[in-house]
Amino acid sequence: MKEEKGNNNKPLKADFKLAWQTMDVEETKTMMAYAEDYKNFLDHSKTERLCAQTAMDQALSQGFLPLAHYEKKGKLKPGDKVAVLHRGKSLMLFVMGKDPLEKGMLVVGAHLDCPRLDLKPMPLYEDTDMAFFKTHYYGGLKKYQWLTIPLALYGTVVKKDGSIVNVALGDGENDPVFCITDLLPHLSQELQTKKLSEAFPGESLNPLVASRPIDGEDDKETIKATVLQWLNDQYGMTEDDFASAELEIVPAGYARDIGFDRSMIGAFGQDDRICAYAALRGIFDAKDTPQKTQCIILADKEEIGSYGNTGMQSRFFENQVAELLSLLGYADTSLALRRCFAHSLCLSADVTAAYDPNYTGTHDLTNASFAGKGVALKKYGGARGKSGGSDANPEFLAGLRQCFDEANVTWQLGEMGRVDLGGGGTIAWMLANYDMEVVDCGTPILSMHAPFEQSMKTDAYMTYKCYRSFLDYDWK
Secondary structure (H helix, E strand, O other): OEEEEOOOOOEEEEEOOOHHHHOOHHHHHHHHHHHHHHHHHHHOOOOHHHHHHHHHHHHHHOOOEEHHHHHHHOOOOOOOEEEEEEOOOEEEEEEOOOOOHHHOEEEEEEEOOOOEEEEEEEEEEEEOOEEEEEEEEEOOOOHHHHOOOOEEEEEEEEOOOOOEEEEEEOOOOOOOOEEOOOOOHHHOOOHHHOOHHHHOOHHHOOOEEEOOOOOOOOOOOHHHHHHHHHHHHHHOOOHHHHHHEEEEEEEOOOOEEEOOOOOEEEEOOHHHHHHHHHHHHHHHHOOOOOOOEEEEEEEEOHHHOOOOOOEOOOOHHHHHHHHHHHHOOOOOHHHHHHHHHHOOEEEEOOOEEEOOOOOOOOOOHHHEEOOOOOEEEEOEOEEOOOEOOOEOOHHHHHHHHHHHHHOOOOEEEOEOOOOOOOOEOOOHHHHHOOOOEEEEEEOEEEOOOOOOEEEEHHHHHHHHHHHHHHHHOOOO
């Protein structure tokens, strides 16, 4: 955001510009290189487990060390870089600051999970000489978007003896893919009279996985037997192993450039891995020994309410901060923990809806976020009367304005749709429950929750630049 000046040299009129108009040639090159790195991150992060591990691997390459390393040493000092991979699906990174930890942290919190199809506990069945997987959809998706597109299978199988098998099938050069069938137009007359919300029941989202009977078997389910034999040959699995598996159906294919000018990115999972990657790069590139401790949280389960022991509503975050306080020698970690949180500042790093001119009437255009105009601040979340949201304080927002403008971050303000229509939740209110100053701040994207979401490369880059400037800023 840039502001015109009046005769008294004070801001007169807000002017939200396209990010392209705010960068010189060299920064444009930097932005395009960042976009390539982000696409590569997406390609290695098709599930939250893969995303967390990819982020952890990058953190280790940047000098972060597991918390266990510092526990063996028995102490922490300013500049130490701490990494905590929590249950394989959430990640926290800390760069210890010069100030005492009880004086607070600078926190950027994003999430790694995204809408998808999870395999049911016993997923494999046969019907009319075809084999299918039963699924249970995860998060808020439009079911019809998952029909007749190439699908991949990813996940983790833990066998009864404790051995772990990682499954990845559908993105390799010679891999098969899977697909959910759809009804042809000639037979869809009754289907087309139903409401969209009723026409595609969740129980029908069953990918087709095989049609060839196994050789030499007289079993009634010879097609199902083909799949079980294949899984056993490739992964040593039996059908019982599905009971302790976490397998996901996701769109096949990798991140792609969109447009003649290659100015946009299309990919699965950009909500919220576009912000997760920006947070990751932000802490990598921020000051090595900051004044205040820097922290990023990459959490799981946001799309289903942040429940479970890897979601933001659990106590994994405060538990890890308590461990840091203990290593720093605090006798009363409980009080110090509360002081730390109460003095912390936080960006809830989640995407927002970019206005789509193909669907007018969805936004108040004077308070909408637009693709191409940089990272978006969203003062409050929730829906219909701000219910279920967090509302940022103006003192914090004033400091952010100063921070972003000094760093030449292209930013904008917006709401998640018009009143009584839009709205949505993030992890902001959960972090605010710790008495932190929190505001939603993330990338505007198009087609949110679709199997192929779209973002502007400029917005992805400005989100990174925003998080880095927040972590580097001299907060008084």
